[in-house]
Amino acid sequence: MKILIAEDDKFIREGIEEILKSEGYQTIVACDGQEAINLFETQCPDFVLLDIMMPNIDGYEVCRRIRKTDEQIPVIFISAKSEEIDKVIGLELGADDFIVKPFGTREVIARIRAITRRCLARAQNGNEAPKQITLKDLSVFPAELRAQRGDAIIELSLRDINILTLLHKMKGNVVNRDTIFNECWGRDYLPNSRTLDQHISKLRKQIEIDPKAPQIVKTVHGVGYRFDE
Amino acid sequence: MQRKIIAILLIIVVIPVLLLGWMGMRMSKNEHNAIKHQISSLNISQLEKVDSKIAGYFSDLEKKILSDSLHISNDTQKFATYLKSEPLVKNGIIFDEDGKRIFPANGKSLSEKERIFIEKAKMFREENIVSNTTANQIGQQSLQADQQVQQAEQQQSVQSFSKSFFDSSSISSRTNSRTSYQAAAYKKNKPIKYGWYTWFSGVEQNHIFWWKNNGKIFGVELFHARLISDIIIMLPTASGSIDSQIGMKRKPLHQNALIKLIDSNDALIYQWGAYIPAEQEKHAAVLSLSKPLGSWKLKYYSDKKSFNPVFNMFNILSTLIAIASIFSGLAYYLYREHQREITLGKQRVNFVSQVSHELKTPLTNIRMYAELLENQLLEEQLLQEEYQEENQLDEEPKYIKHINIISSESQRLSRLIANILNFSKSTKSGLNVHKTQGEVDRVISSVISKFEPLLAEKDFEFEIQLNAREPVLFDQDALEQILNNLLSNVEKYGASGKFLHVTSSQHDDLTTITVQDKGPGIPVREQVKVFEPFYRISSKLTDGVSGTGIGLSIAKDLAIIHGGSLELVPFESGTCFKLKIHTPTKA
Numbered sequence: 066m067k068i069l070i071a072e073d074d075k076f077i078r079e080g081i082e083e084i085l086k087s088e089g090y091q092t093i094v095a096c097d098g099q100e101a102i103n104l105f106e107t108q109c110p111d112f113v114l115l116d117i118m119m120p121n122i123d124g125y126e127v128c129r130r131i132r133k134t135d136e137q138i139p140v141i142f143i144s145a146k147s148e149e150i151d152k153v154i155g156l157e158l159g160a161d162d163f164i165v166k167p168f169g170t171r172e173v174i175a176r177i178r179a180i181t182r183r184c185l186a187r188a189q190n191g192n193e194a195p196k197q198i199t200l201k202d203l204s205v206f207p208a209e210l211r212a213q214r215g216d217a218i219i220e221l222s223l224r225d226i227n228i229l230t231l232l233h234k235m236k237g238n239v240v241n242r243d244t245i246f247n248e249c250w251g252r253d254y255l256p257n258s259r260t261l262d263q264h265i266s267k268l269r270k271q272i273e274i275d276p277k278a279p280q281i282v283k284t285v286h287g288v289g290y291r292f293d294e
Numbered sequence: 295m296q297r298k299i300i301a302i303l304l305i306i307v308v309i310p311v312l313l314l315g316w317m318g319m320r321m322s323k324n325e326h327n328a329i330k331h332q333i334s335s336l337n338i339s340q341l342e343k344v345d346s347k348i349a350g351y352f353s354d355l356e357k358k359i360l361s362d363s364l365h366i367s368n369d370t371q372k373f374a375t376y377l378k379s380e381p382l383v384k385n386g387i388i389f390d391e392d393g394k395r396i397f398p399a400n401g402k403s404l405s406e407k408e409r410i411f412i413e414k415a416k417m418f419r420e421e422n423i424v425s426n427t428t429a430n431q432i433g434q435q436s437l438q439a440d441q442q443v444q445q446a447e448q449q450q451s452v453q454s455f456s457k458s459f460f461d462s463s464s465i466s467s468r469t470n471s472r473t474s475y476q477a478a479a480y481k482k483n484k485p486i487k488y489g490w491y492t493w494f495s496g497v498e499q500n501h502i503f504w505w506k507n508n509g510k511i512f513g514v515e516l517f518h519a520r521l522i523s524d525i526i527i528m529l530p531t532a533s534g535s536i537d538s539q540i541g542m543k544r545k546p547l548h549q550n551a552l553i554k555l556i557d558s559n560d561a562l563i564y565q566w567g568a569y570i571p572a573e574q575e576k577h578a579a580v581l582s583l584s585k586p587l588g589s590w591k592l593k594y595y596s597d598k599k600s601f602n603p604v605f606n607m608f609n610i611l612s613t614l615i616a617i618a619s620i621f622s623g624l625a626y627y628l629y630r631e632h633q634r635e636i637t638l639g640k641q642r643v644n645f646v647s648q649v650s651h652e653l654k655t656p657l658t659n660i661r662m663y664a665e666l667l668e669n670q671l672l673e674e675q676l677l678q679e680e681y682q683e684e685n686q687l688d689e690e691p692k693y694i695k696h697i698n699i700i701s702s703e704s705q706r707l708s709r710l711i712a713n714i715l716n717f718s719k720s721t722k723s724g725l726n727v728h729k730t731q732g733e734v735d736r737v738i739s740s741v742i743s744k745f746e747p748l749l750a751e752k753d754f755e756f757e758i759q760l761n762a763r764e765p766v767l768f769d770q771d772a773l774e775q776i777l778n779n780l781l782s783n784v785e786k787y788g789a790s791g792k793f794l795h796v797t798s799s800q801h802d803d804l805t806t807i808t809v810q811d812k813g814p815g816i817p818v819r820e821q822v823k824v825f826e827p828f829y830r831i832s833s834k835l836t837d838g839v840s841g842t843g844i845g846l847s848i849a850k851d852l853a854i855i856h857g858g859s860l861e862l863v864p865f866e867s868g869t870c871f872k873l874k875i876h877t878p879t880k881a
Contacts, residue, residue, distance in 0.1 A: 074655055080662040087669075145654040147715060149726045165771070167658035167708045169744070170665040263673040270676065 066181065066223060067091040069110035071101035071127060072143065073119045077166075081114060081143070084170050088177065089224025091251055098122025102130055112139035112180055117146055117155070125158055132159045137187075139180045143168070174222070178210050181223055185210070198233045200281045200292060203272055205229050212272060224249050225268050232282060232292035241289040265290065299632060303625040311618045318610040333596075337551075337579035341592040344553065348525055349584040352490075355382070359503055359514065360488060367507035370397050377514070384515045385411035387502075391509035411515060414495045415502065490586035497559055501586055522563060529555070530566045550597035558589035571595040646718045650711045657711070661704035668697045702748050709778045716775065717827070717844045720851055727769035727856050734762035734805050734877065737770050738798055741777040745785060752789045762798040762805050766877035772852045773875065776860065779845035780809040780871050788813030791868050804858070805877040812868035821862045825850045849873075 068090050072078040075096070082092045093108050095101035097120040105113065105127075113131060117124035128140050142155040145166040152163045161183075162176050185208040189196070198205045203219075205212045207226045212219040221229075227249040231240060242261055246254055265284075269276040283291050362380070366372040370388065374397070377386040385407065388397035398408050488505035491513070501521065504513040552567035554577075571577075577593040671694055716725060738760055749756070784794055791812025798807045816824055816831065823829045827847040846860075853860040857876025862869065 074659070076659045077655070077662070080659065080666060083666055084662075145651045145658075147712075149728055152728060166654040167661050167704070167711075169705065170662060170669065171740070171743070175740070263676065266676040267673055 066112075066184070067093065067108065067110045068177075069093050069095065069101060069104055069108065069113045071095040071098065071114065071119060071124065072116040073097060074116075077116075077143075081173065084173055085177065087224070088174060088222040089227055089249060090177075096120075098124065098127045101127050105131055106134075110138070111184060112141070112161075114141050114143055115160075117142055117144040117151065125154060128155070128158045128160055139184060141176060141180060178220070178222070182208065182210055198230060200229060200233055200272075201294075203281060205233075214272075214274075219271055221268075221271065224264065225271070228264075228268065228282075229272075232290065236292045236294050239285045239288050239291045245289060299629065303629050307618060307621040307625050310621060311614055314617055315610070315614050318614065322607070322610055334579060337594040337596065338581060340551075341553065341579060341581035341594055344529065344555075344592055345581055345583050347528055348587065351525060351528060352584075352586060355516075356488070356503065360505060363505055363507065363512065367505075367510070367512060370399075373397060373512070380514075382516055382520050384517045385415075386515070387412065387415055387513045389511040389513075396510070414493075414500060415513065415515070492586050492589075494558070499558060525555075526564045529564060532566045552595040554593040554595070556591045556593060563590075567595075569595055569597050646714060650715045650718075653707075653711055657704060657707055661701065661708065664697055664701040664704055668694070668701055671697060698747055698751075705744060706782070709775075709782060712775055713779070713844050713848055716848050716852075720848070725772075725848075725851055725855050727772050727852070729767040729769050731765050731767055732770050733765055734768060734773065734800070734807075735760040735798055737773050738762075738777060738796065738807065741774055741781060742796060744778075745781045748785055749781075749794060752785070753792050754789075755793050757793070757795040759795075759797045762800045762807070762877075764800055764879065766800070766803075766805065766879055768805070768875060768877045769852075769856060772856055776849040776852050776873060777807070777809070779849040780873070782845065783869075784809065784811045784813070787811075788868060790814060793868070800877070803876055803878045805875050807873040807875075808863075808870060809873070810865065810868060810870040815865070815867060815869050816862060824862070825860075 066089075068085055070078055070081050070085070070092055072081065072094075073096055078094055078096065082094055085092050093104050093110060095104050099121040101113070101115065101119075102122065104110070113128075115124040115127055119127075122130075124142060124144070128142070131138065131140060136159070139161045140159065141162045141164060142160050143164045143166065144151065144155075147165045155163050161180060164173060164176055189208045196206065196208060198207065203212050203214050205221075205226065207230055210221050210223065210226055212221055212229075228245065231245065231248050242258065245261060250260075265282055266276070269279050269282055272281055273279045281292060283293065285291050362376060366376045373386060373388065377383050386397065387395065390396050394400065395412070398404055398412070404412065488503070491502040491504055493500055499518055501516045501518060502513045503516065504511055506512070550569050552565060552569040552571060554565040555563040557563050575595060578596045578598075579594040581592045581594075582588060583590040583592060675694065739758075742756075742758065746756075781794075788794075788811030791814075793812040795810040796808070798805065800806075820831050824831065825846050828843040829847075830843040850860040853873055853875060858874035860871060860873050863872045864870075
């Protein structure tokens with residue numbers, strides 16, 4: 066999933082980019098309004114994160130122009146402007162959400178996931194992708210970015226879903242590290258074994274009953290990971 | 295707002311000016327009436343003085359004739375001589391007790407003058423005989439007049455019968471000092487009945503003074519022209535100067551006044567004063583003269599311009615304009631001061647907003663990167679867990695602790711800025727809520743999760759009972775800020791209790807959330823004040839604890855505009871806040 070981030074502050078832009086990438090999204094970044102419009106027209110992102118106060122063209126105008134060509138694409142405003150009128154203007158222009166600075170990573174993640182669920186739900190209506198996959202006693206709902214064990218609901222990232230979907234698809238077989246990187250990080254990503262290990266450890270902590278003795282994501286030393294039914 | 299202030303200032307100016315104007319007009323009107331009344335009284339008193347002077351003249355004349363009568367009443371010859379010698383007397387007549395004329399003697403040849411007089415006096419004789427008894431009564435009553443004023447009224451009723459014949463009514467009906475004196479003076483010698491008889495012969499007015507003595511009635515006709523002449527001499531000269539020849543104090547009349555002496559035929563007899571009235575001008579005052587000239591009138595004319603209410607109106611208007619100017623100046627000054635305060639207030643609010651916004655960008659970075667670093671380090675930690683276990687390293691790496699501090703402090707700063715912004719917003723334009731559909735419990739969990747590391751570090755126990763899962767309409771930011779303030783207070787003030795209990799429930803369109811700790815609690819006398827802006831409890835509870843004192847105030851305001859409330863509920867130990875917000879399921 067590709068997200069366009071338009072933000073003039075370099076550090077905020079890079080920080081958001083890092084958060085989104087860790088969640089499993091592809092990102093394209095713009096440091097002003099004009100660049101955001103250009104990237105939107107050329108890169109066709111799945112949704113857009115827009116700052117309001119940007120050089121050249123402000124976020125409101127960018128949103129207005131995006132809405133002229135695409136009424137469906139989700140747009141989230143990120144701004145230090147927290148007055149009600151600012152939010153109302155943004156939402157009136159067709160924005161789907163409004164994140165006020167200073168924000169926490171959890172808040173951004175929660176809102177991005179909410180938007181992703183809507184996108185996936187819409188996309189799922191058009192294809193025959195499974196609504197639910199089962200990994201032992203864990204039910205995973207890819208379009209909802211959730212898994213369930215008993216009554217416990219587990220919130221998952223897009224990358225987690227992709228990894229679990231891939232393992233489920235290749236169940237009984239070893240999925241090597243490169244495949245996982247290519248499928249879940251993107252082909253442009255420079256592989257770093259530590260990154261994958263860290264992510265798998267985090268995922269295990271979320272979905273495994275005992276992360277130290279994993280039953281769903283098993284390690285195949287020196288090769289990759291495997292899911293056995 | 296601006297219009298409202300201008301309207302208030304206008305009211306401050308207009309109402310007092312109108313009120314003062316109304317009072318001024320009323321006072322002026324009253325004053326005008328009072329002056330008018332005073333002037334009218336003065337005019338009447340001027341006329342009464344003239345009347346008194348004329349009455350005095352007749353009184354003196356009566357005295358003189360009555361004095362003379364003592365010598366002439368018993369001798370017809372003396373009476374005849376008296377008539378010839380007295381210049382004021384024109385003719386004389388005597389009737390006996392039976393009403394028979396004894397002078398001029400019956401049968402005696404009458405001169406032309408006597409004949410005309412007797413002819414003119416025929417009515418006097420007839421009426422005098424007919425009303426002989428009445429005349430007696432009148433005389434007697436007139437003697438008692440100085441003793442009993444009430445009796446004068448009875449006399450007046452009797453005289454109403456005879457007043458057309460006897461001007462004695464001037465004696466009896468007017469119970470004034472002159473009449474009384476006259477009656478008393480002659481009472482010592484013998485009862486004397488006397489009076490005036492005035493009648494018209496054509497347009498000529500005739501005056502007979504009569505008296506009774508030993509049953510006889512004596513009458514003397516006076517020269518009308520001489521009487522008028524004497525009266526005119528007594529009055530001020532036409533120009534109002536003092537007549538030194540007579541030696542009378544003839545006070546000059548006001549130069550803007552004129553007095554006219556009018557006879558029975560409405561003919562002008564005499565006038566004095568410098569004022570020249572218009573042709574149809576009505577007199578300012580009128581007074582009928584005392585008897586025997588009862589049918590004569592004194593009319594007073596004065597220049598109305600000398601008493602001009604426009605002058606008063608000018609005074610009132612100029613005073614009102616002066617007062618209005620003062621009030622307007624004052625109102626303008628207040629308005630300017632108010633505008634200056636508003637401008638300064640706006641500048642302050644804008645400054646706070648601007649600074650808050652400027653703080654947000656670096657704060658976003660601090661917070662975001664601290665959290666990213668925290669996540670990264672946690673992931674690193676996960677990988678090292680096995681290593682730590684193997685090496686018996688239970689202690690959490692210090693950098694995790696440090697990054698937690700940065701993260702929690704940046705969150706605290708975020709809450710502080712949010713509070714300041716909301717407070718400046720509430721003073722500038724008021725707070726608003728923007729409701730969207732969501733799950734209340736999700737927001738509560740999110741807020742608790744933010745505080746969890748901080749509270750866990752202080753060994754808090756958690757008891758969370760959330761039962762508000764239905765999707766409802768509410769302002770998520772507002773709820774988050776309310777809960778942030780409540781949990782921040784728990785962290786700051788309730789740490790000693792080491793316990794946090796949060797519940798949520800939904801009934802109809804109302805969601806209730808309670809946040810309770812087991813800290814030292816809030817004293818009863820402070821429980822209302824804690825919701826006031828900038829109020830901080832001055833006790834051990836707040837010593838060494840930072841805060842602005844606006845958190846609970848904002849939380850309560852937000853709860854109220856969300857159609858609910860925030861209150862402290864009595865609890866056995868610690869503090870328990872109950873938050874209620876209106877959360878409809880449909881818009």
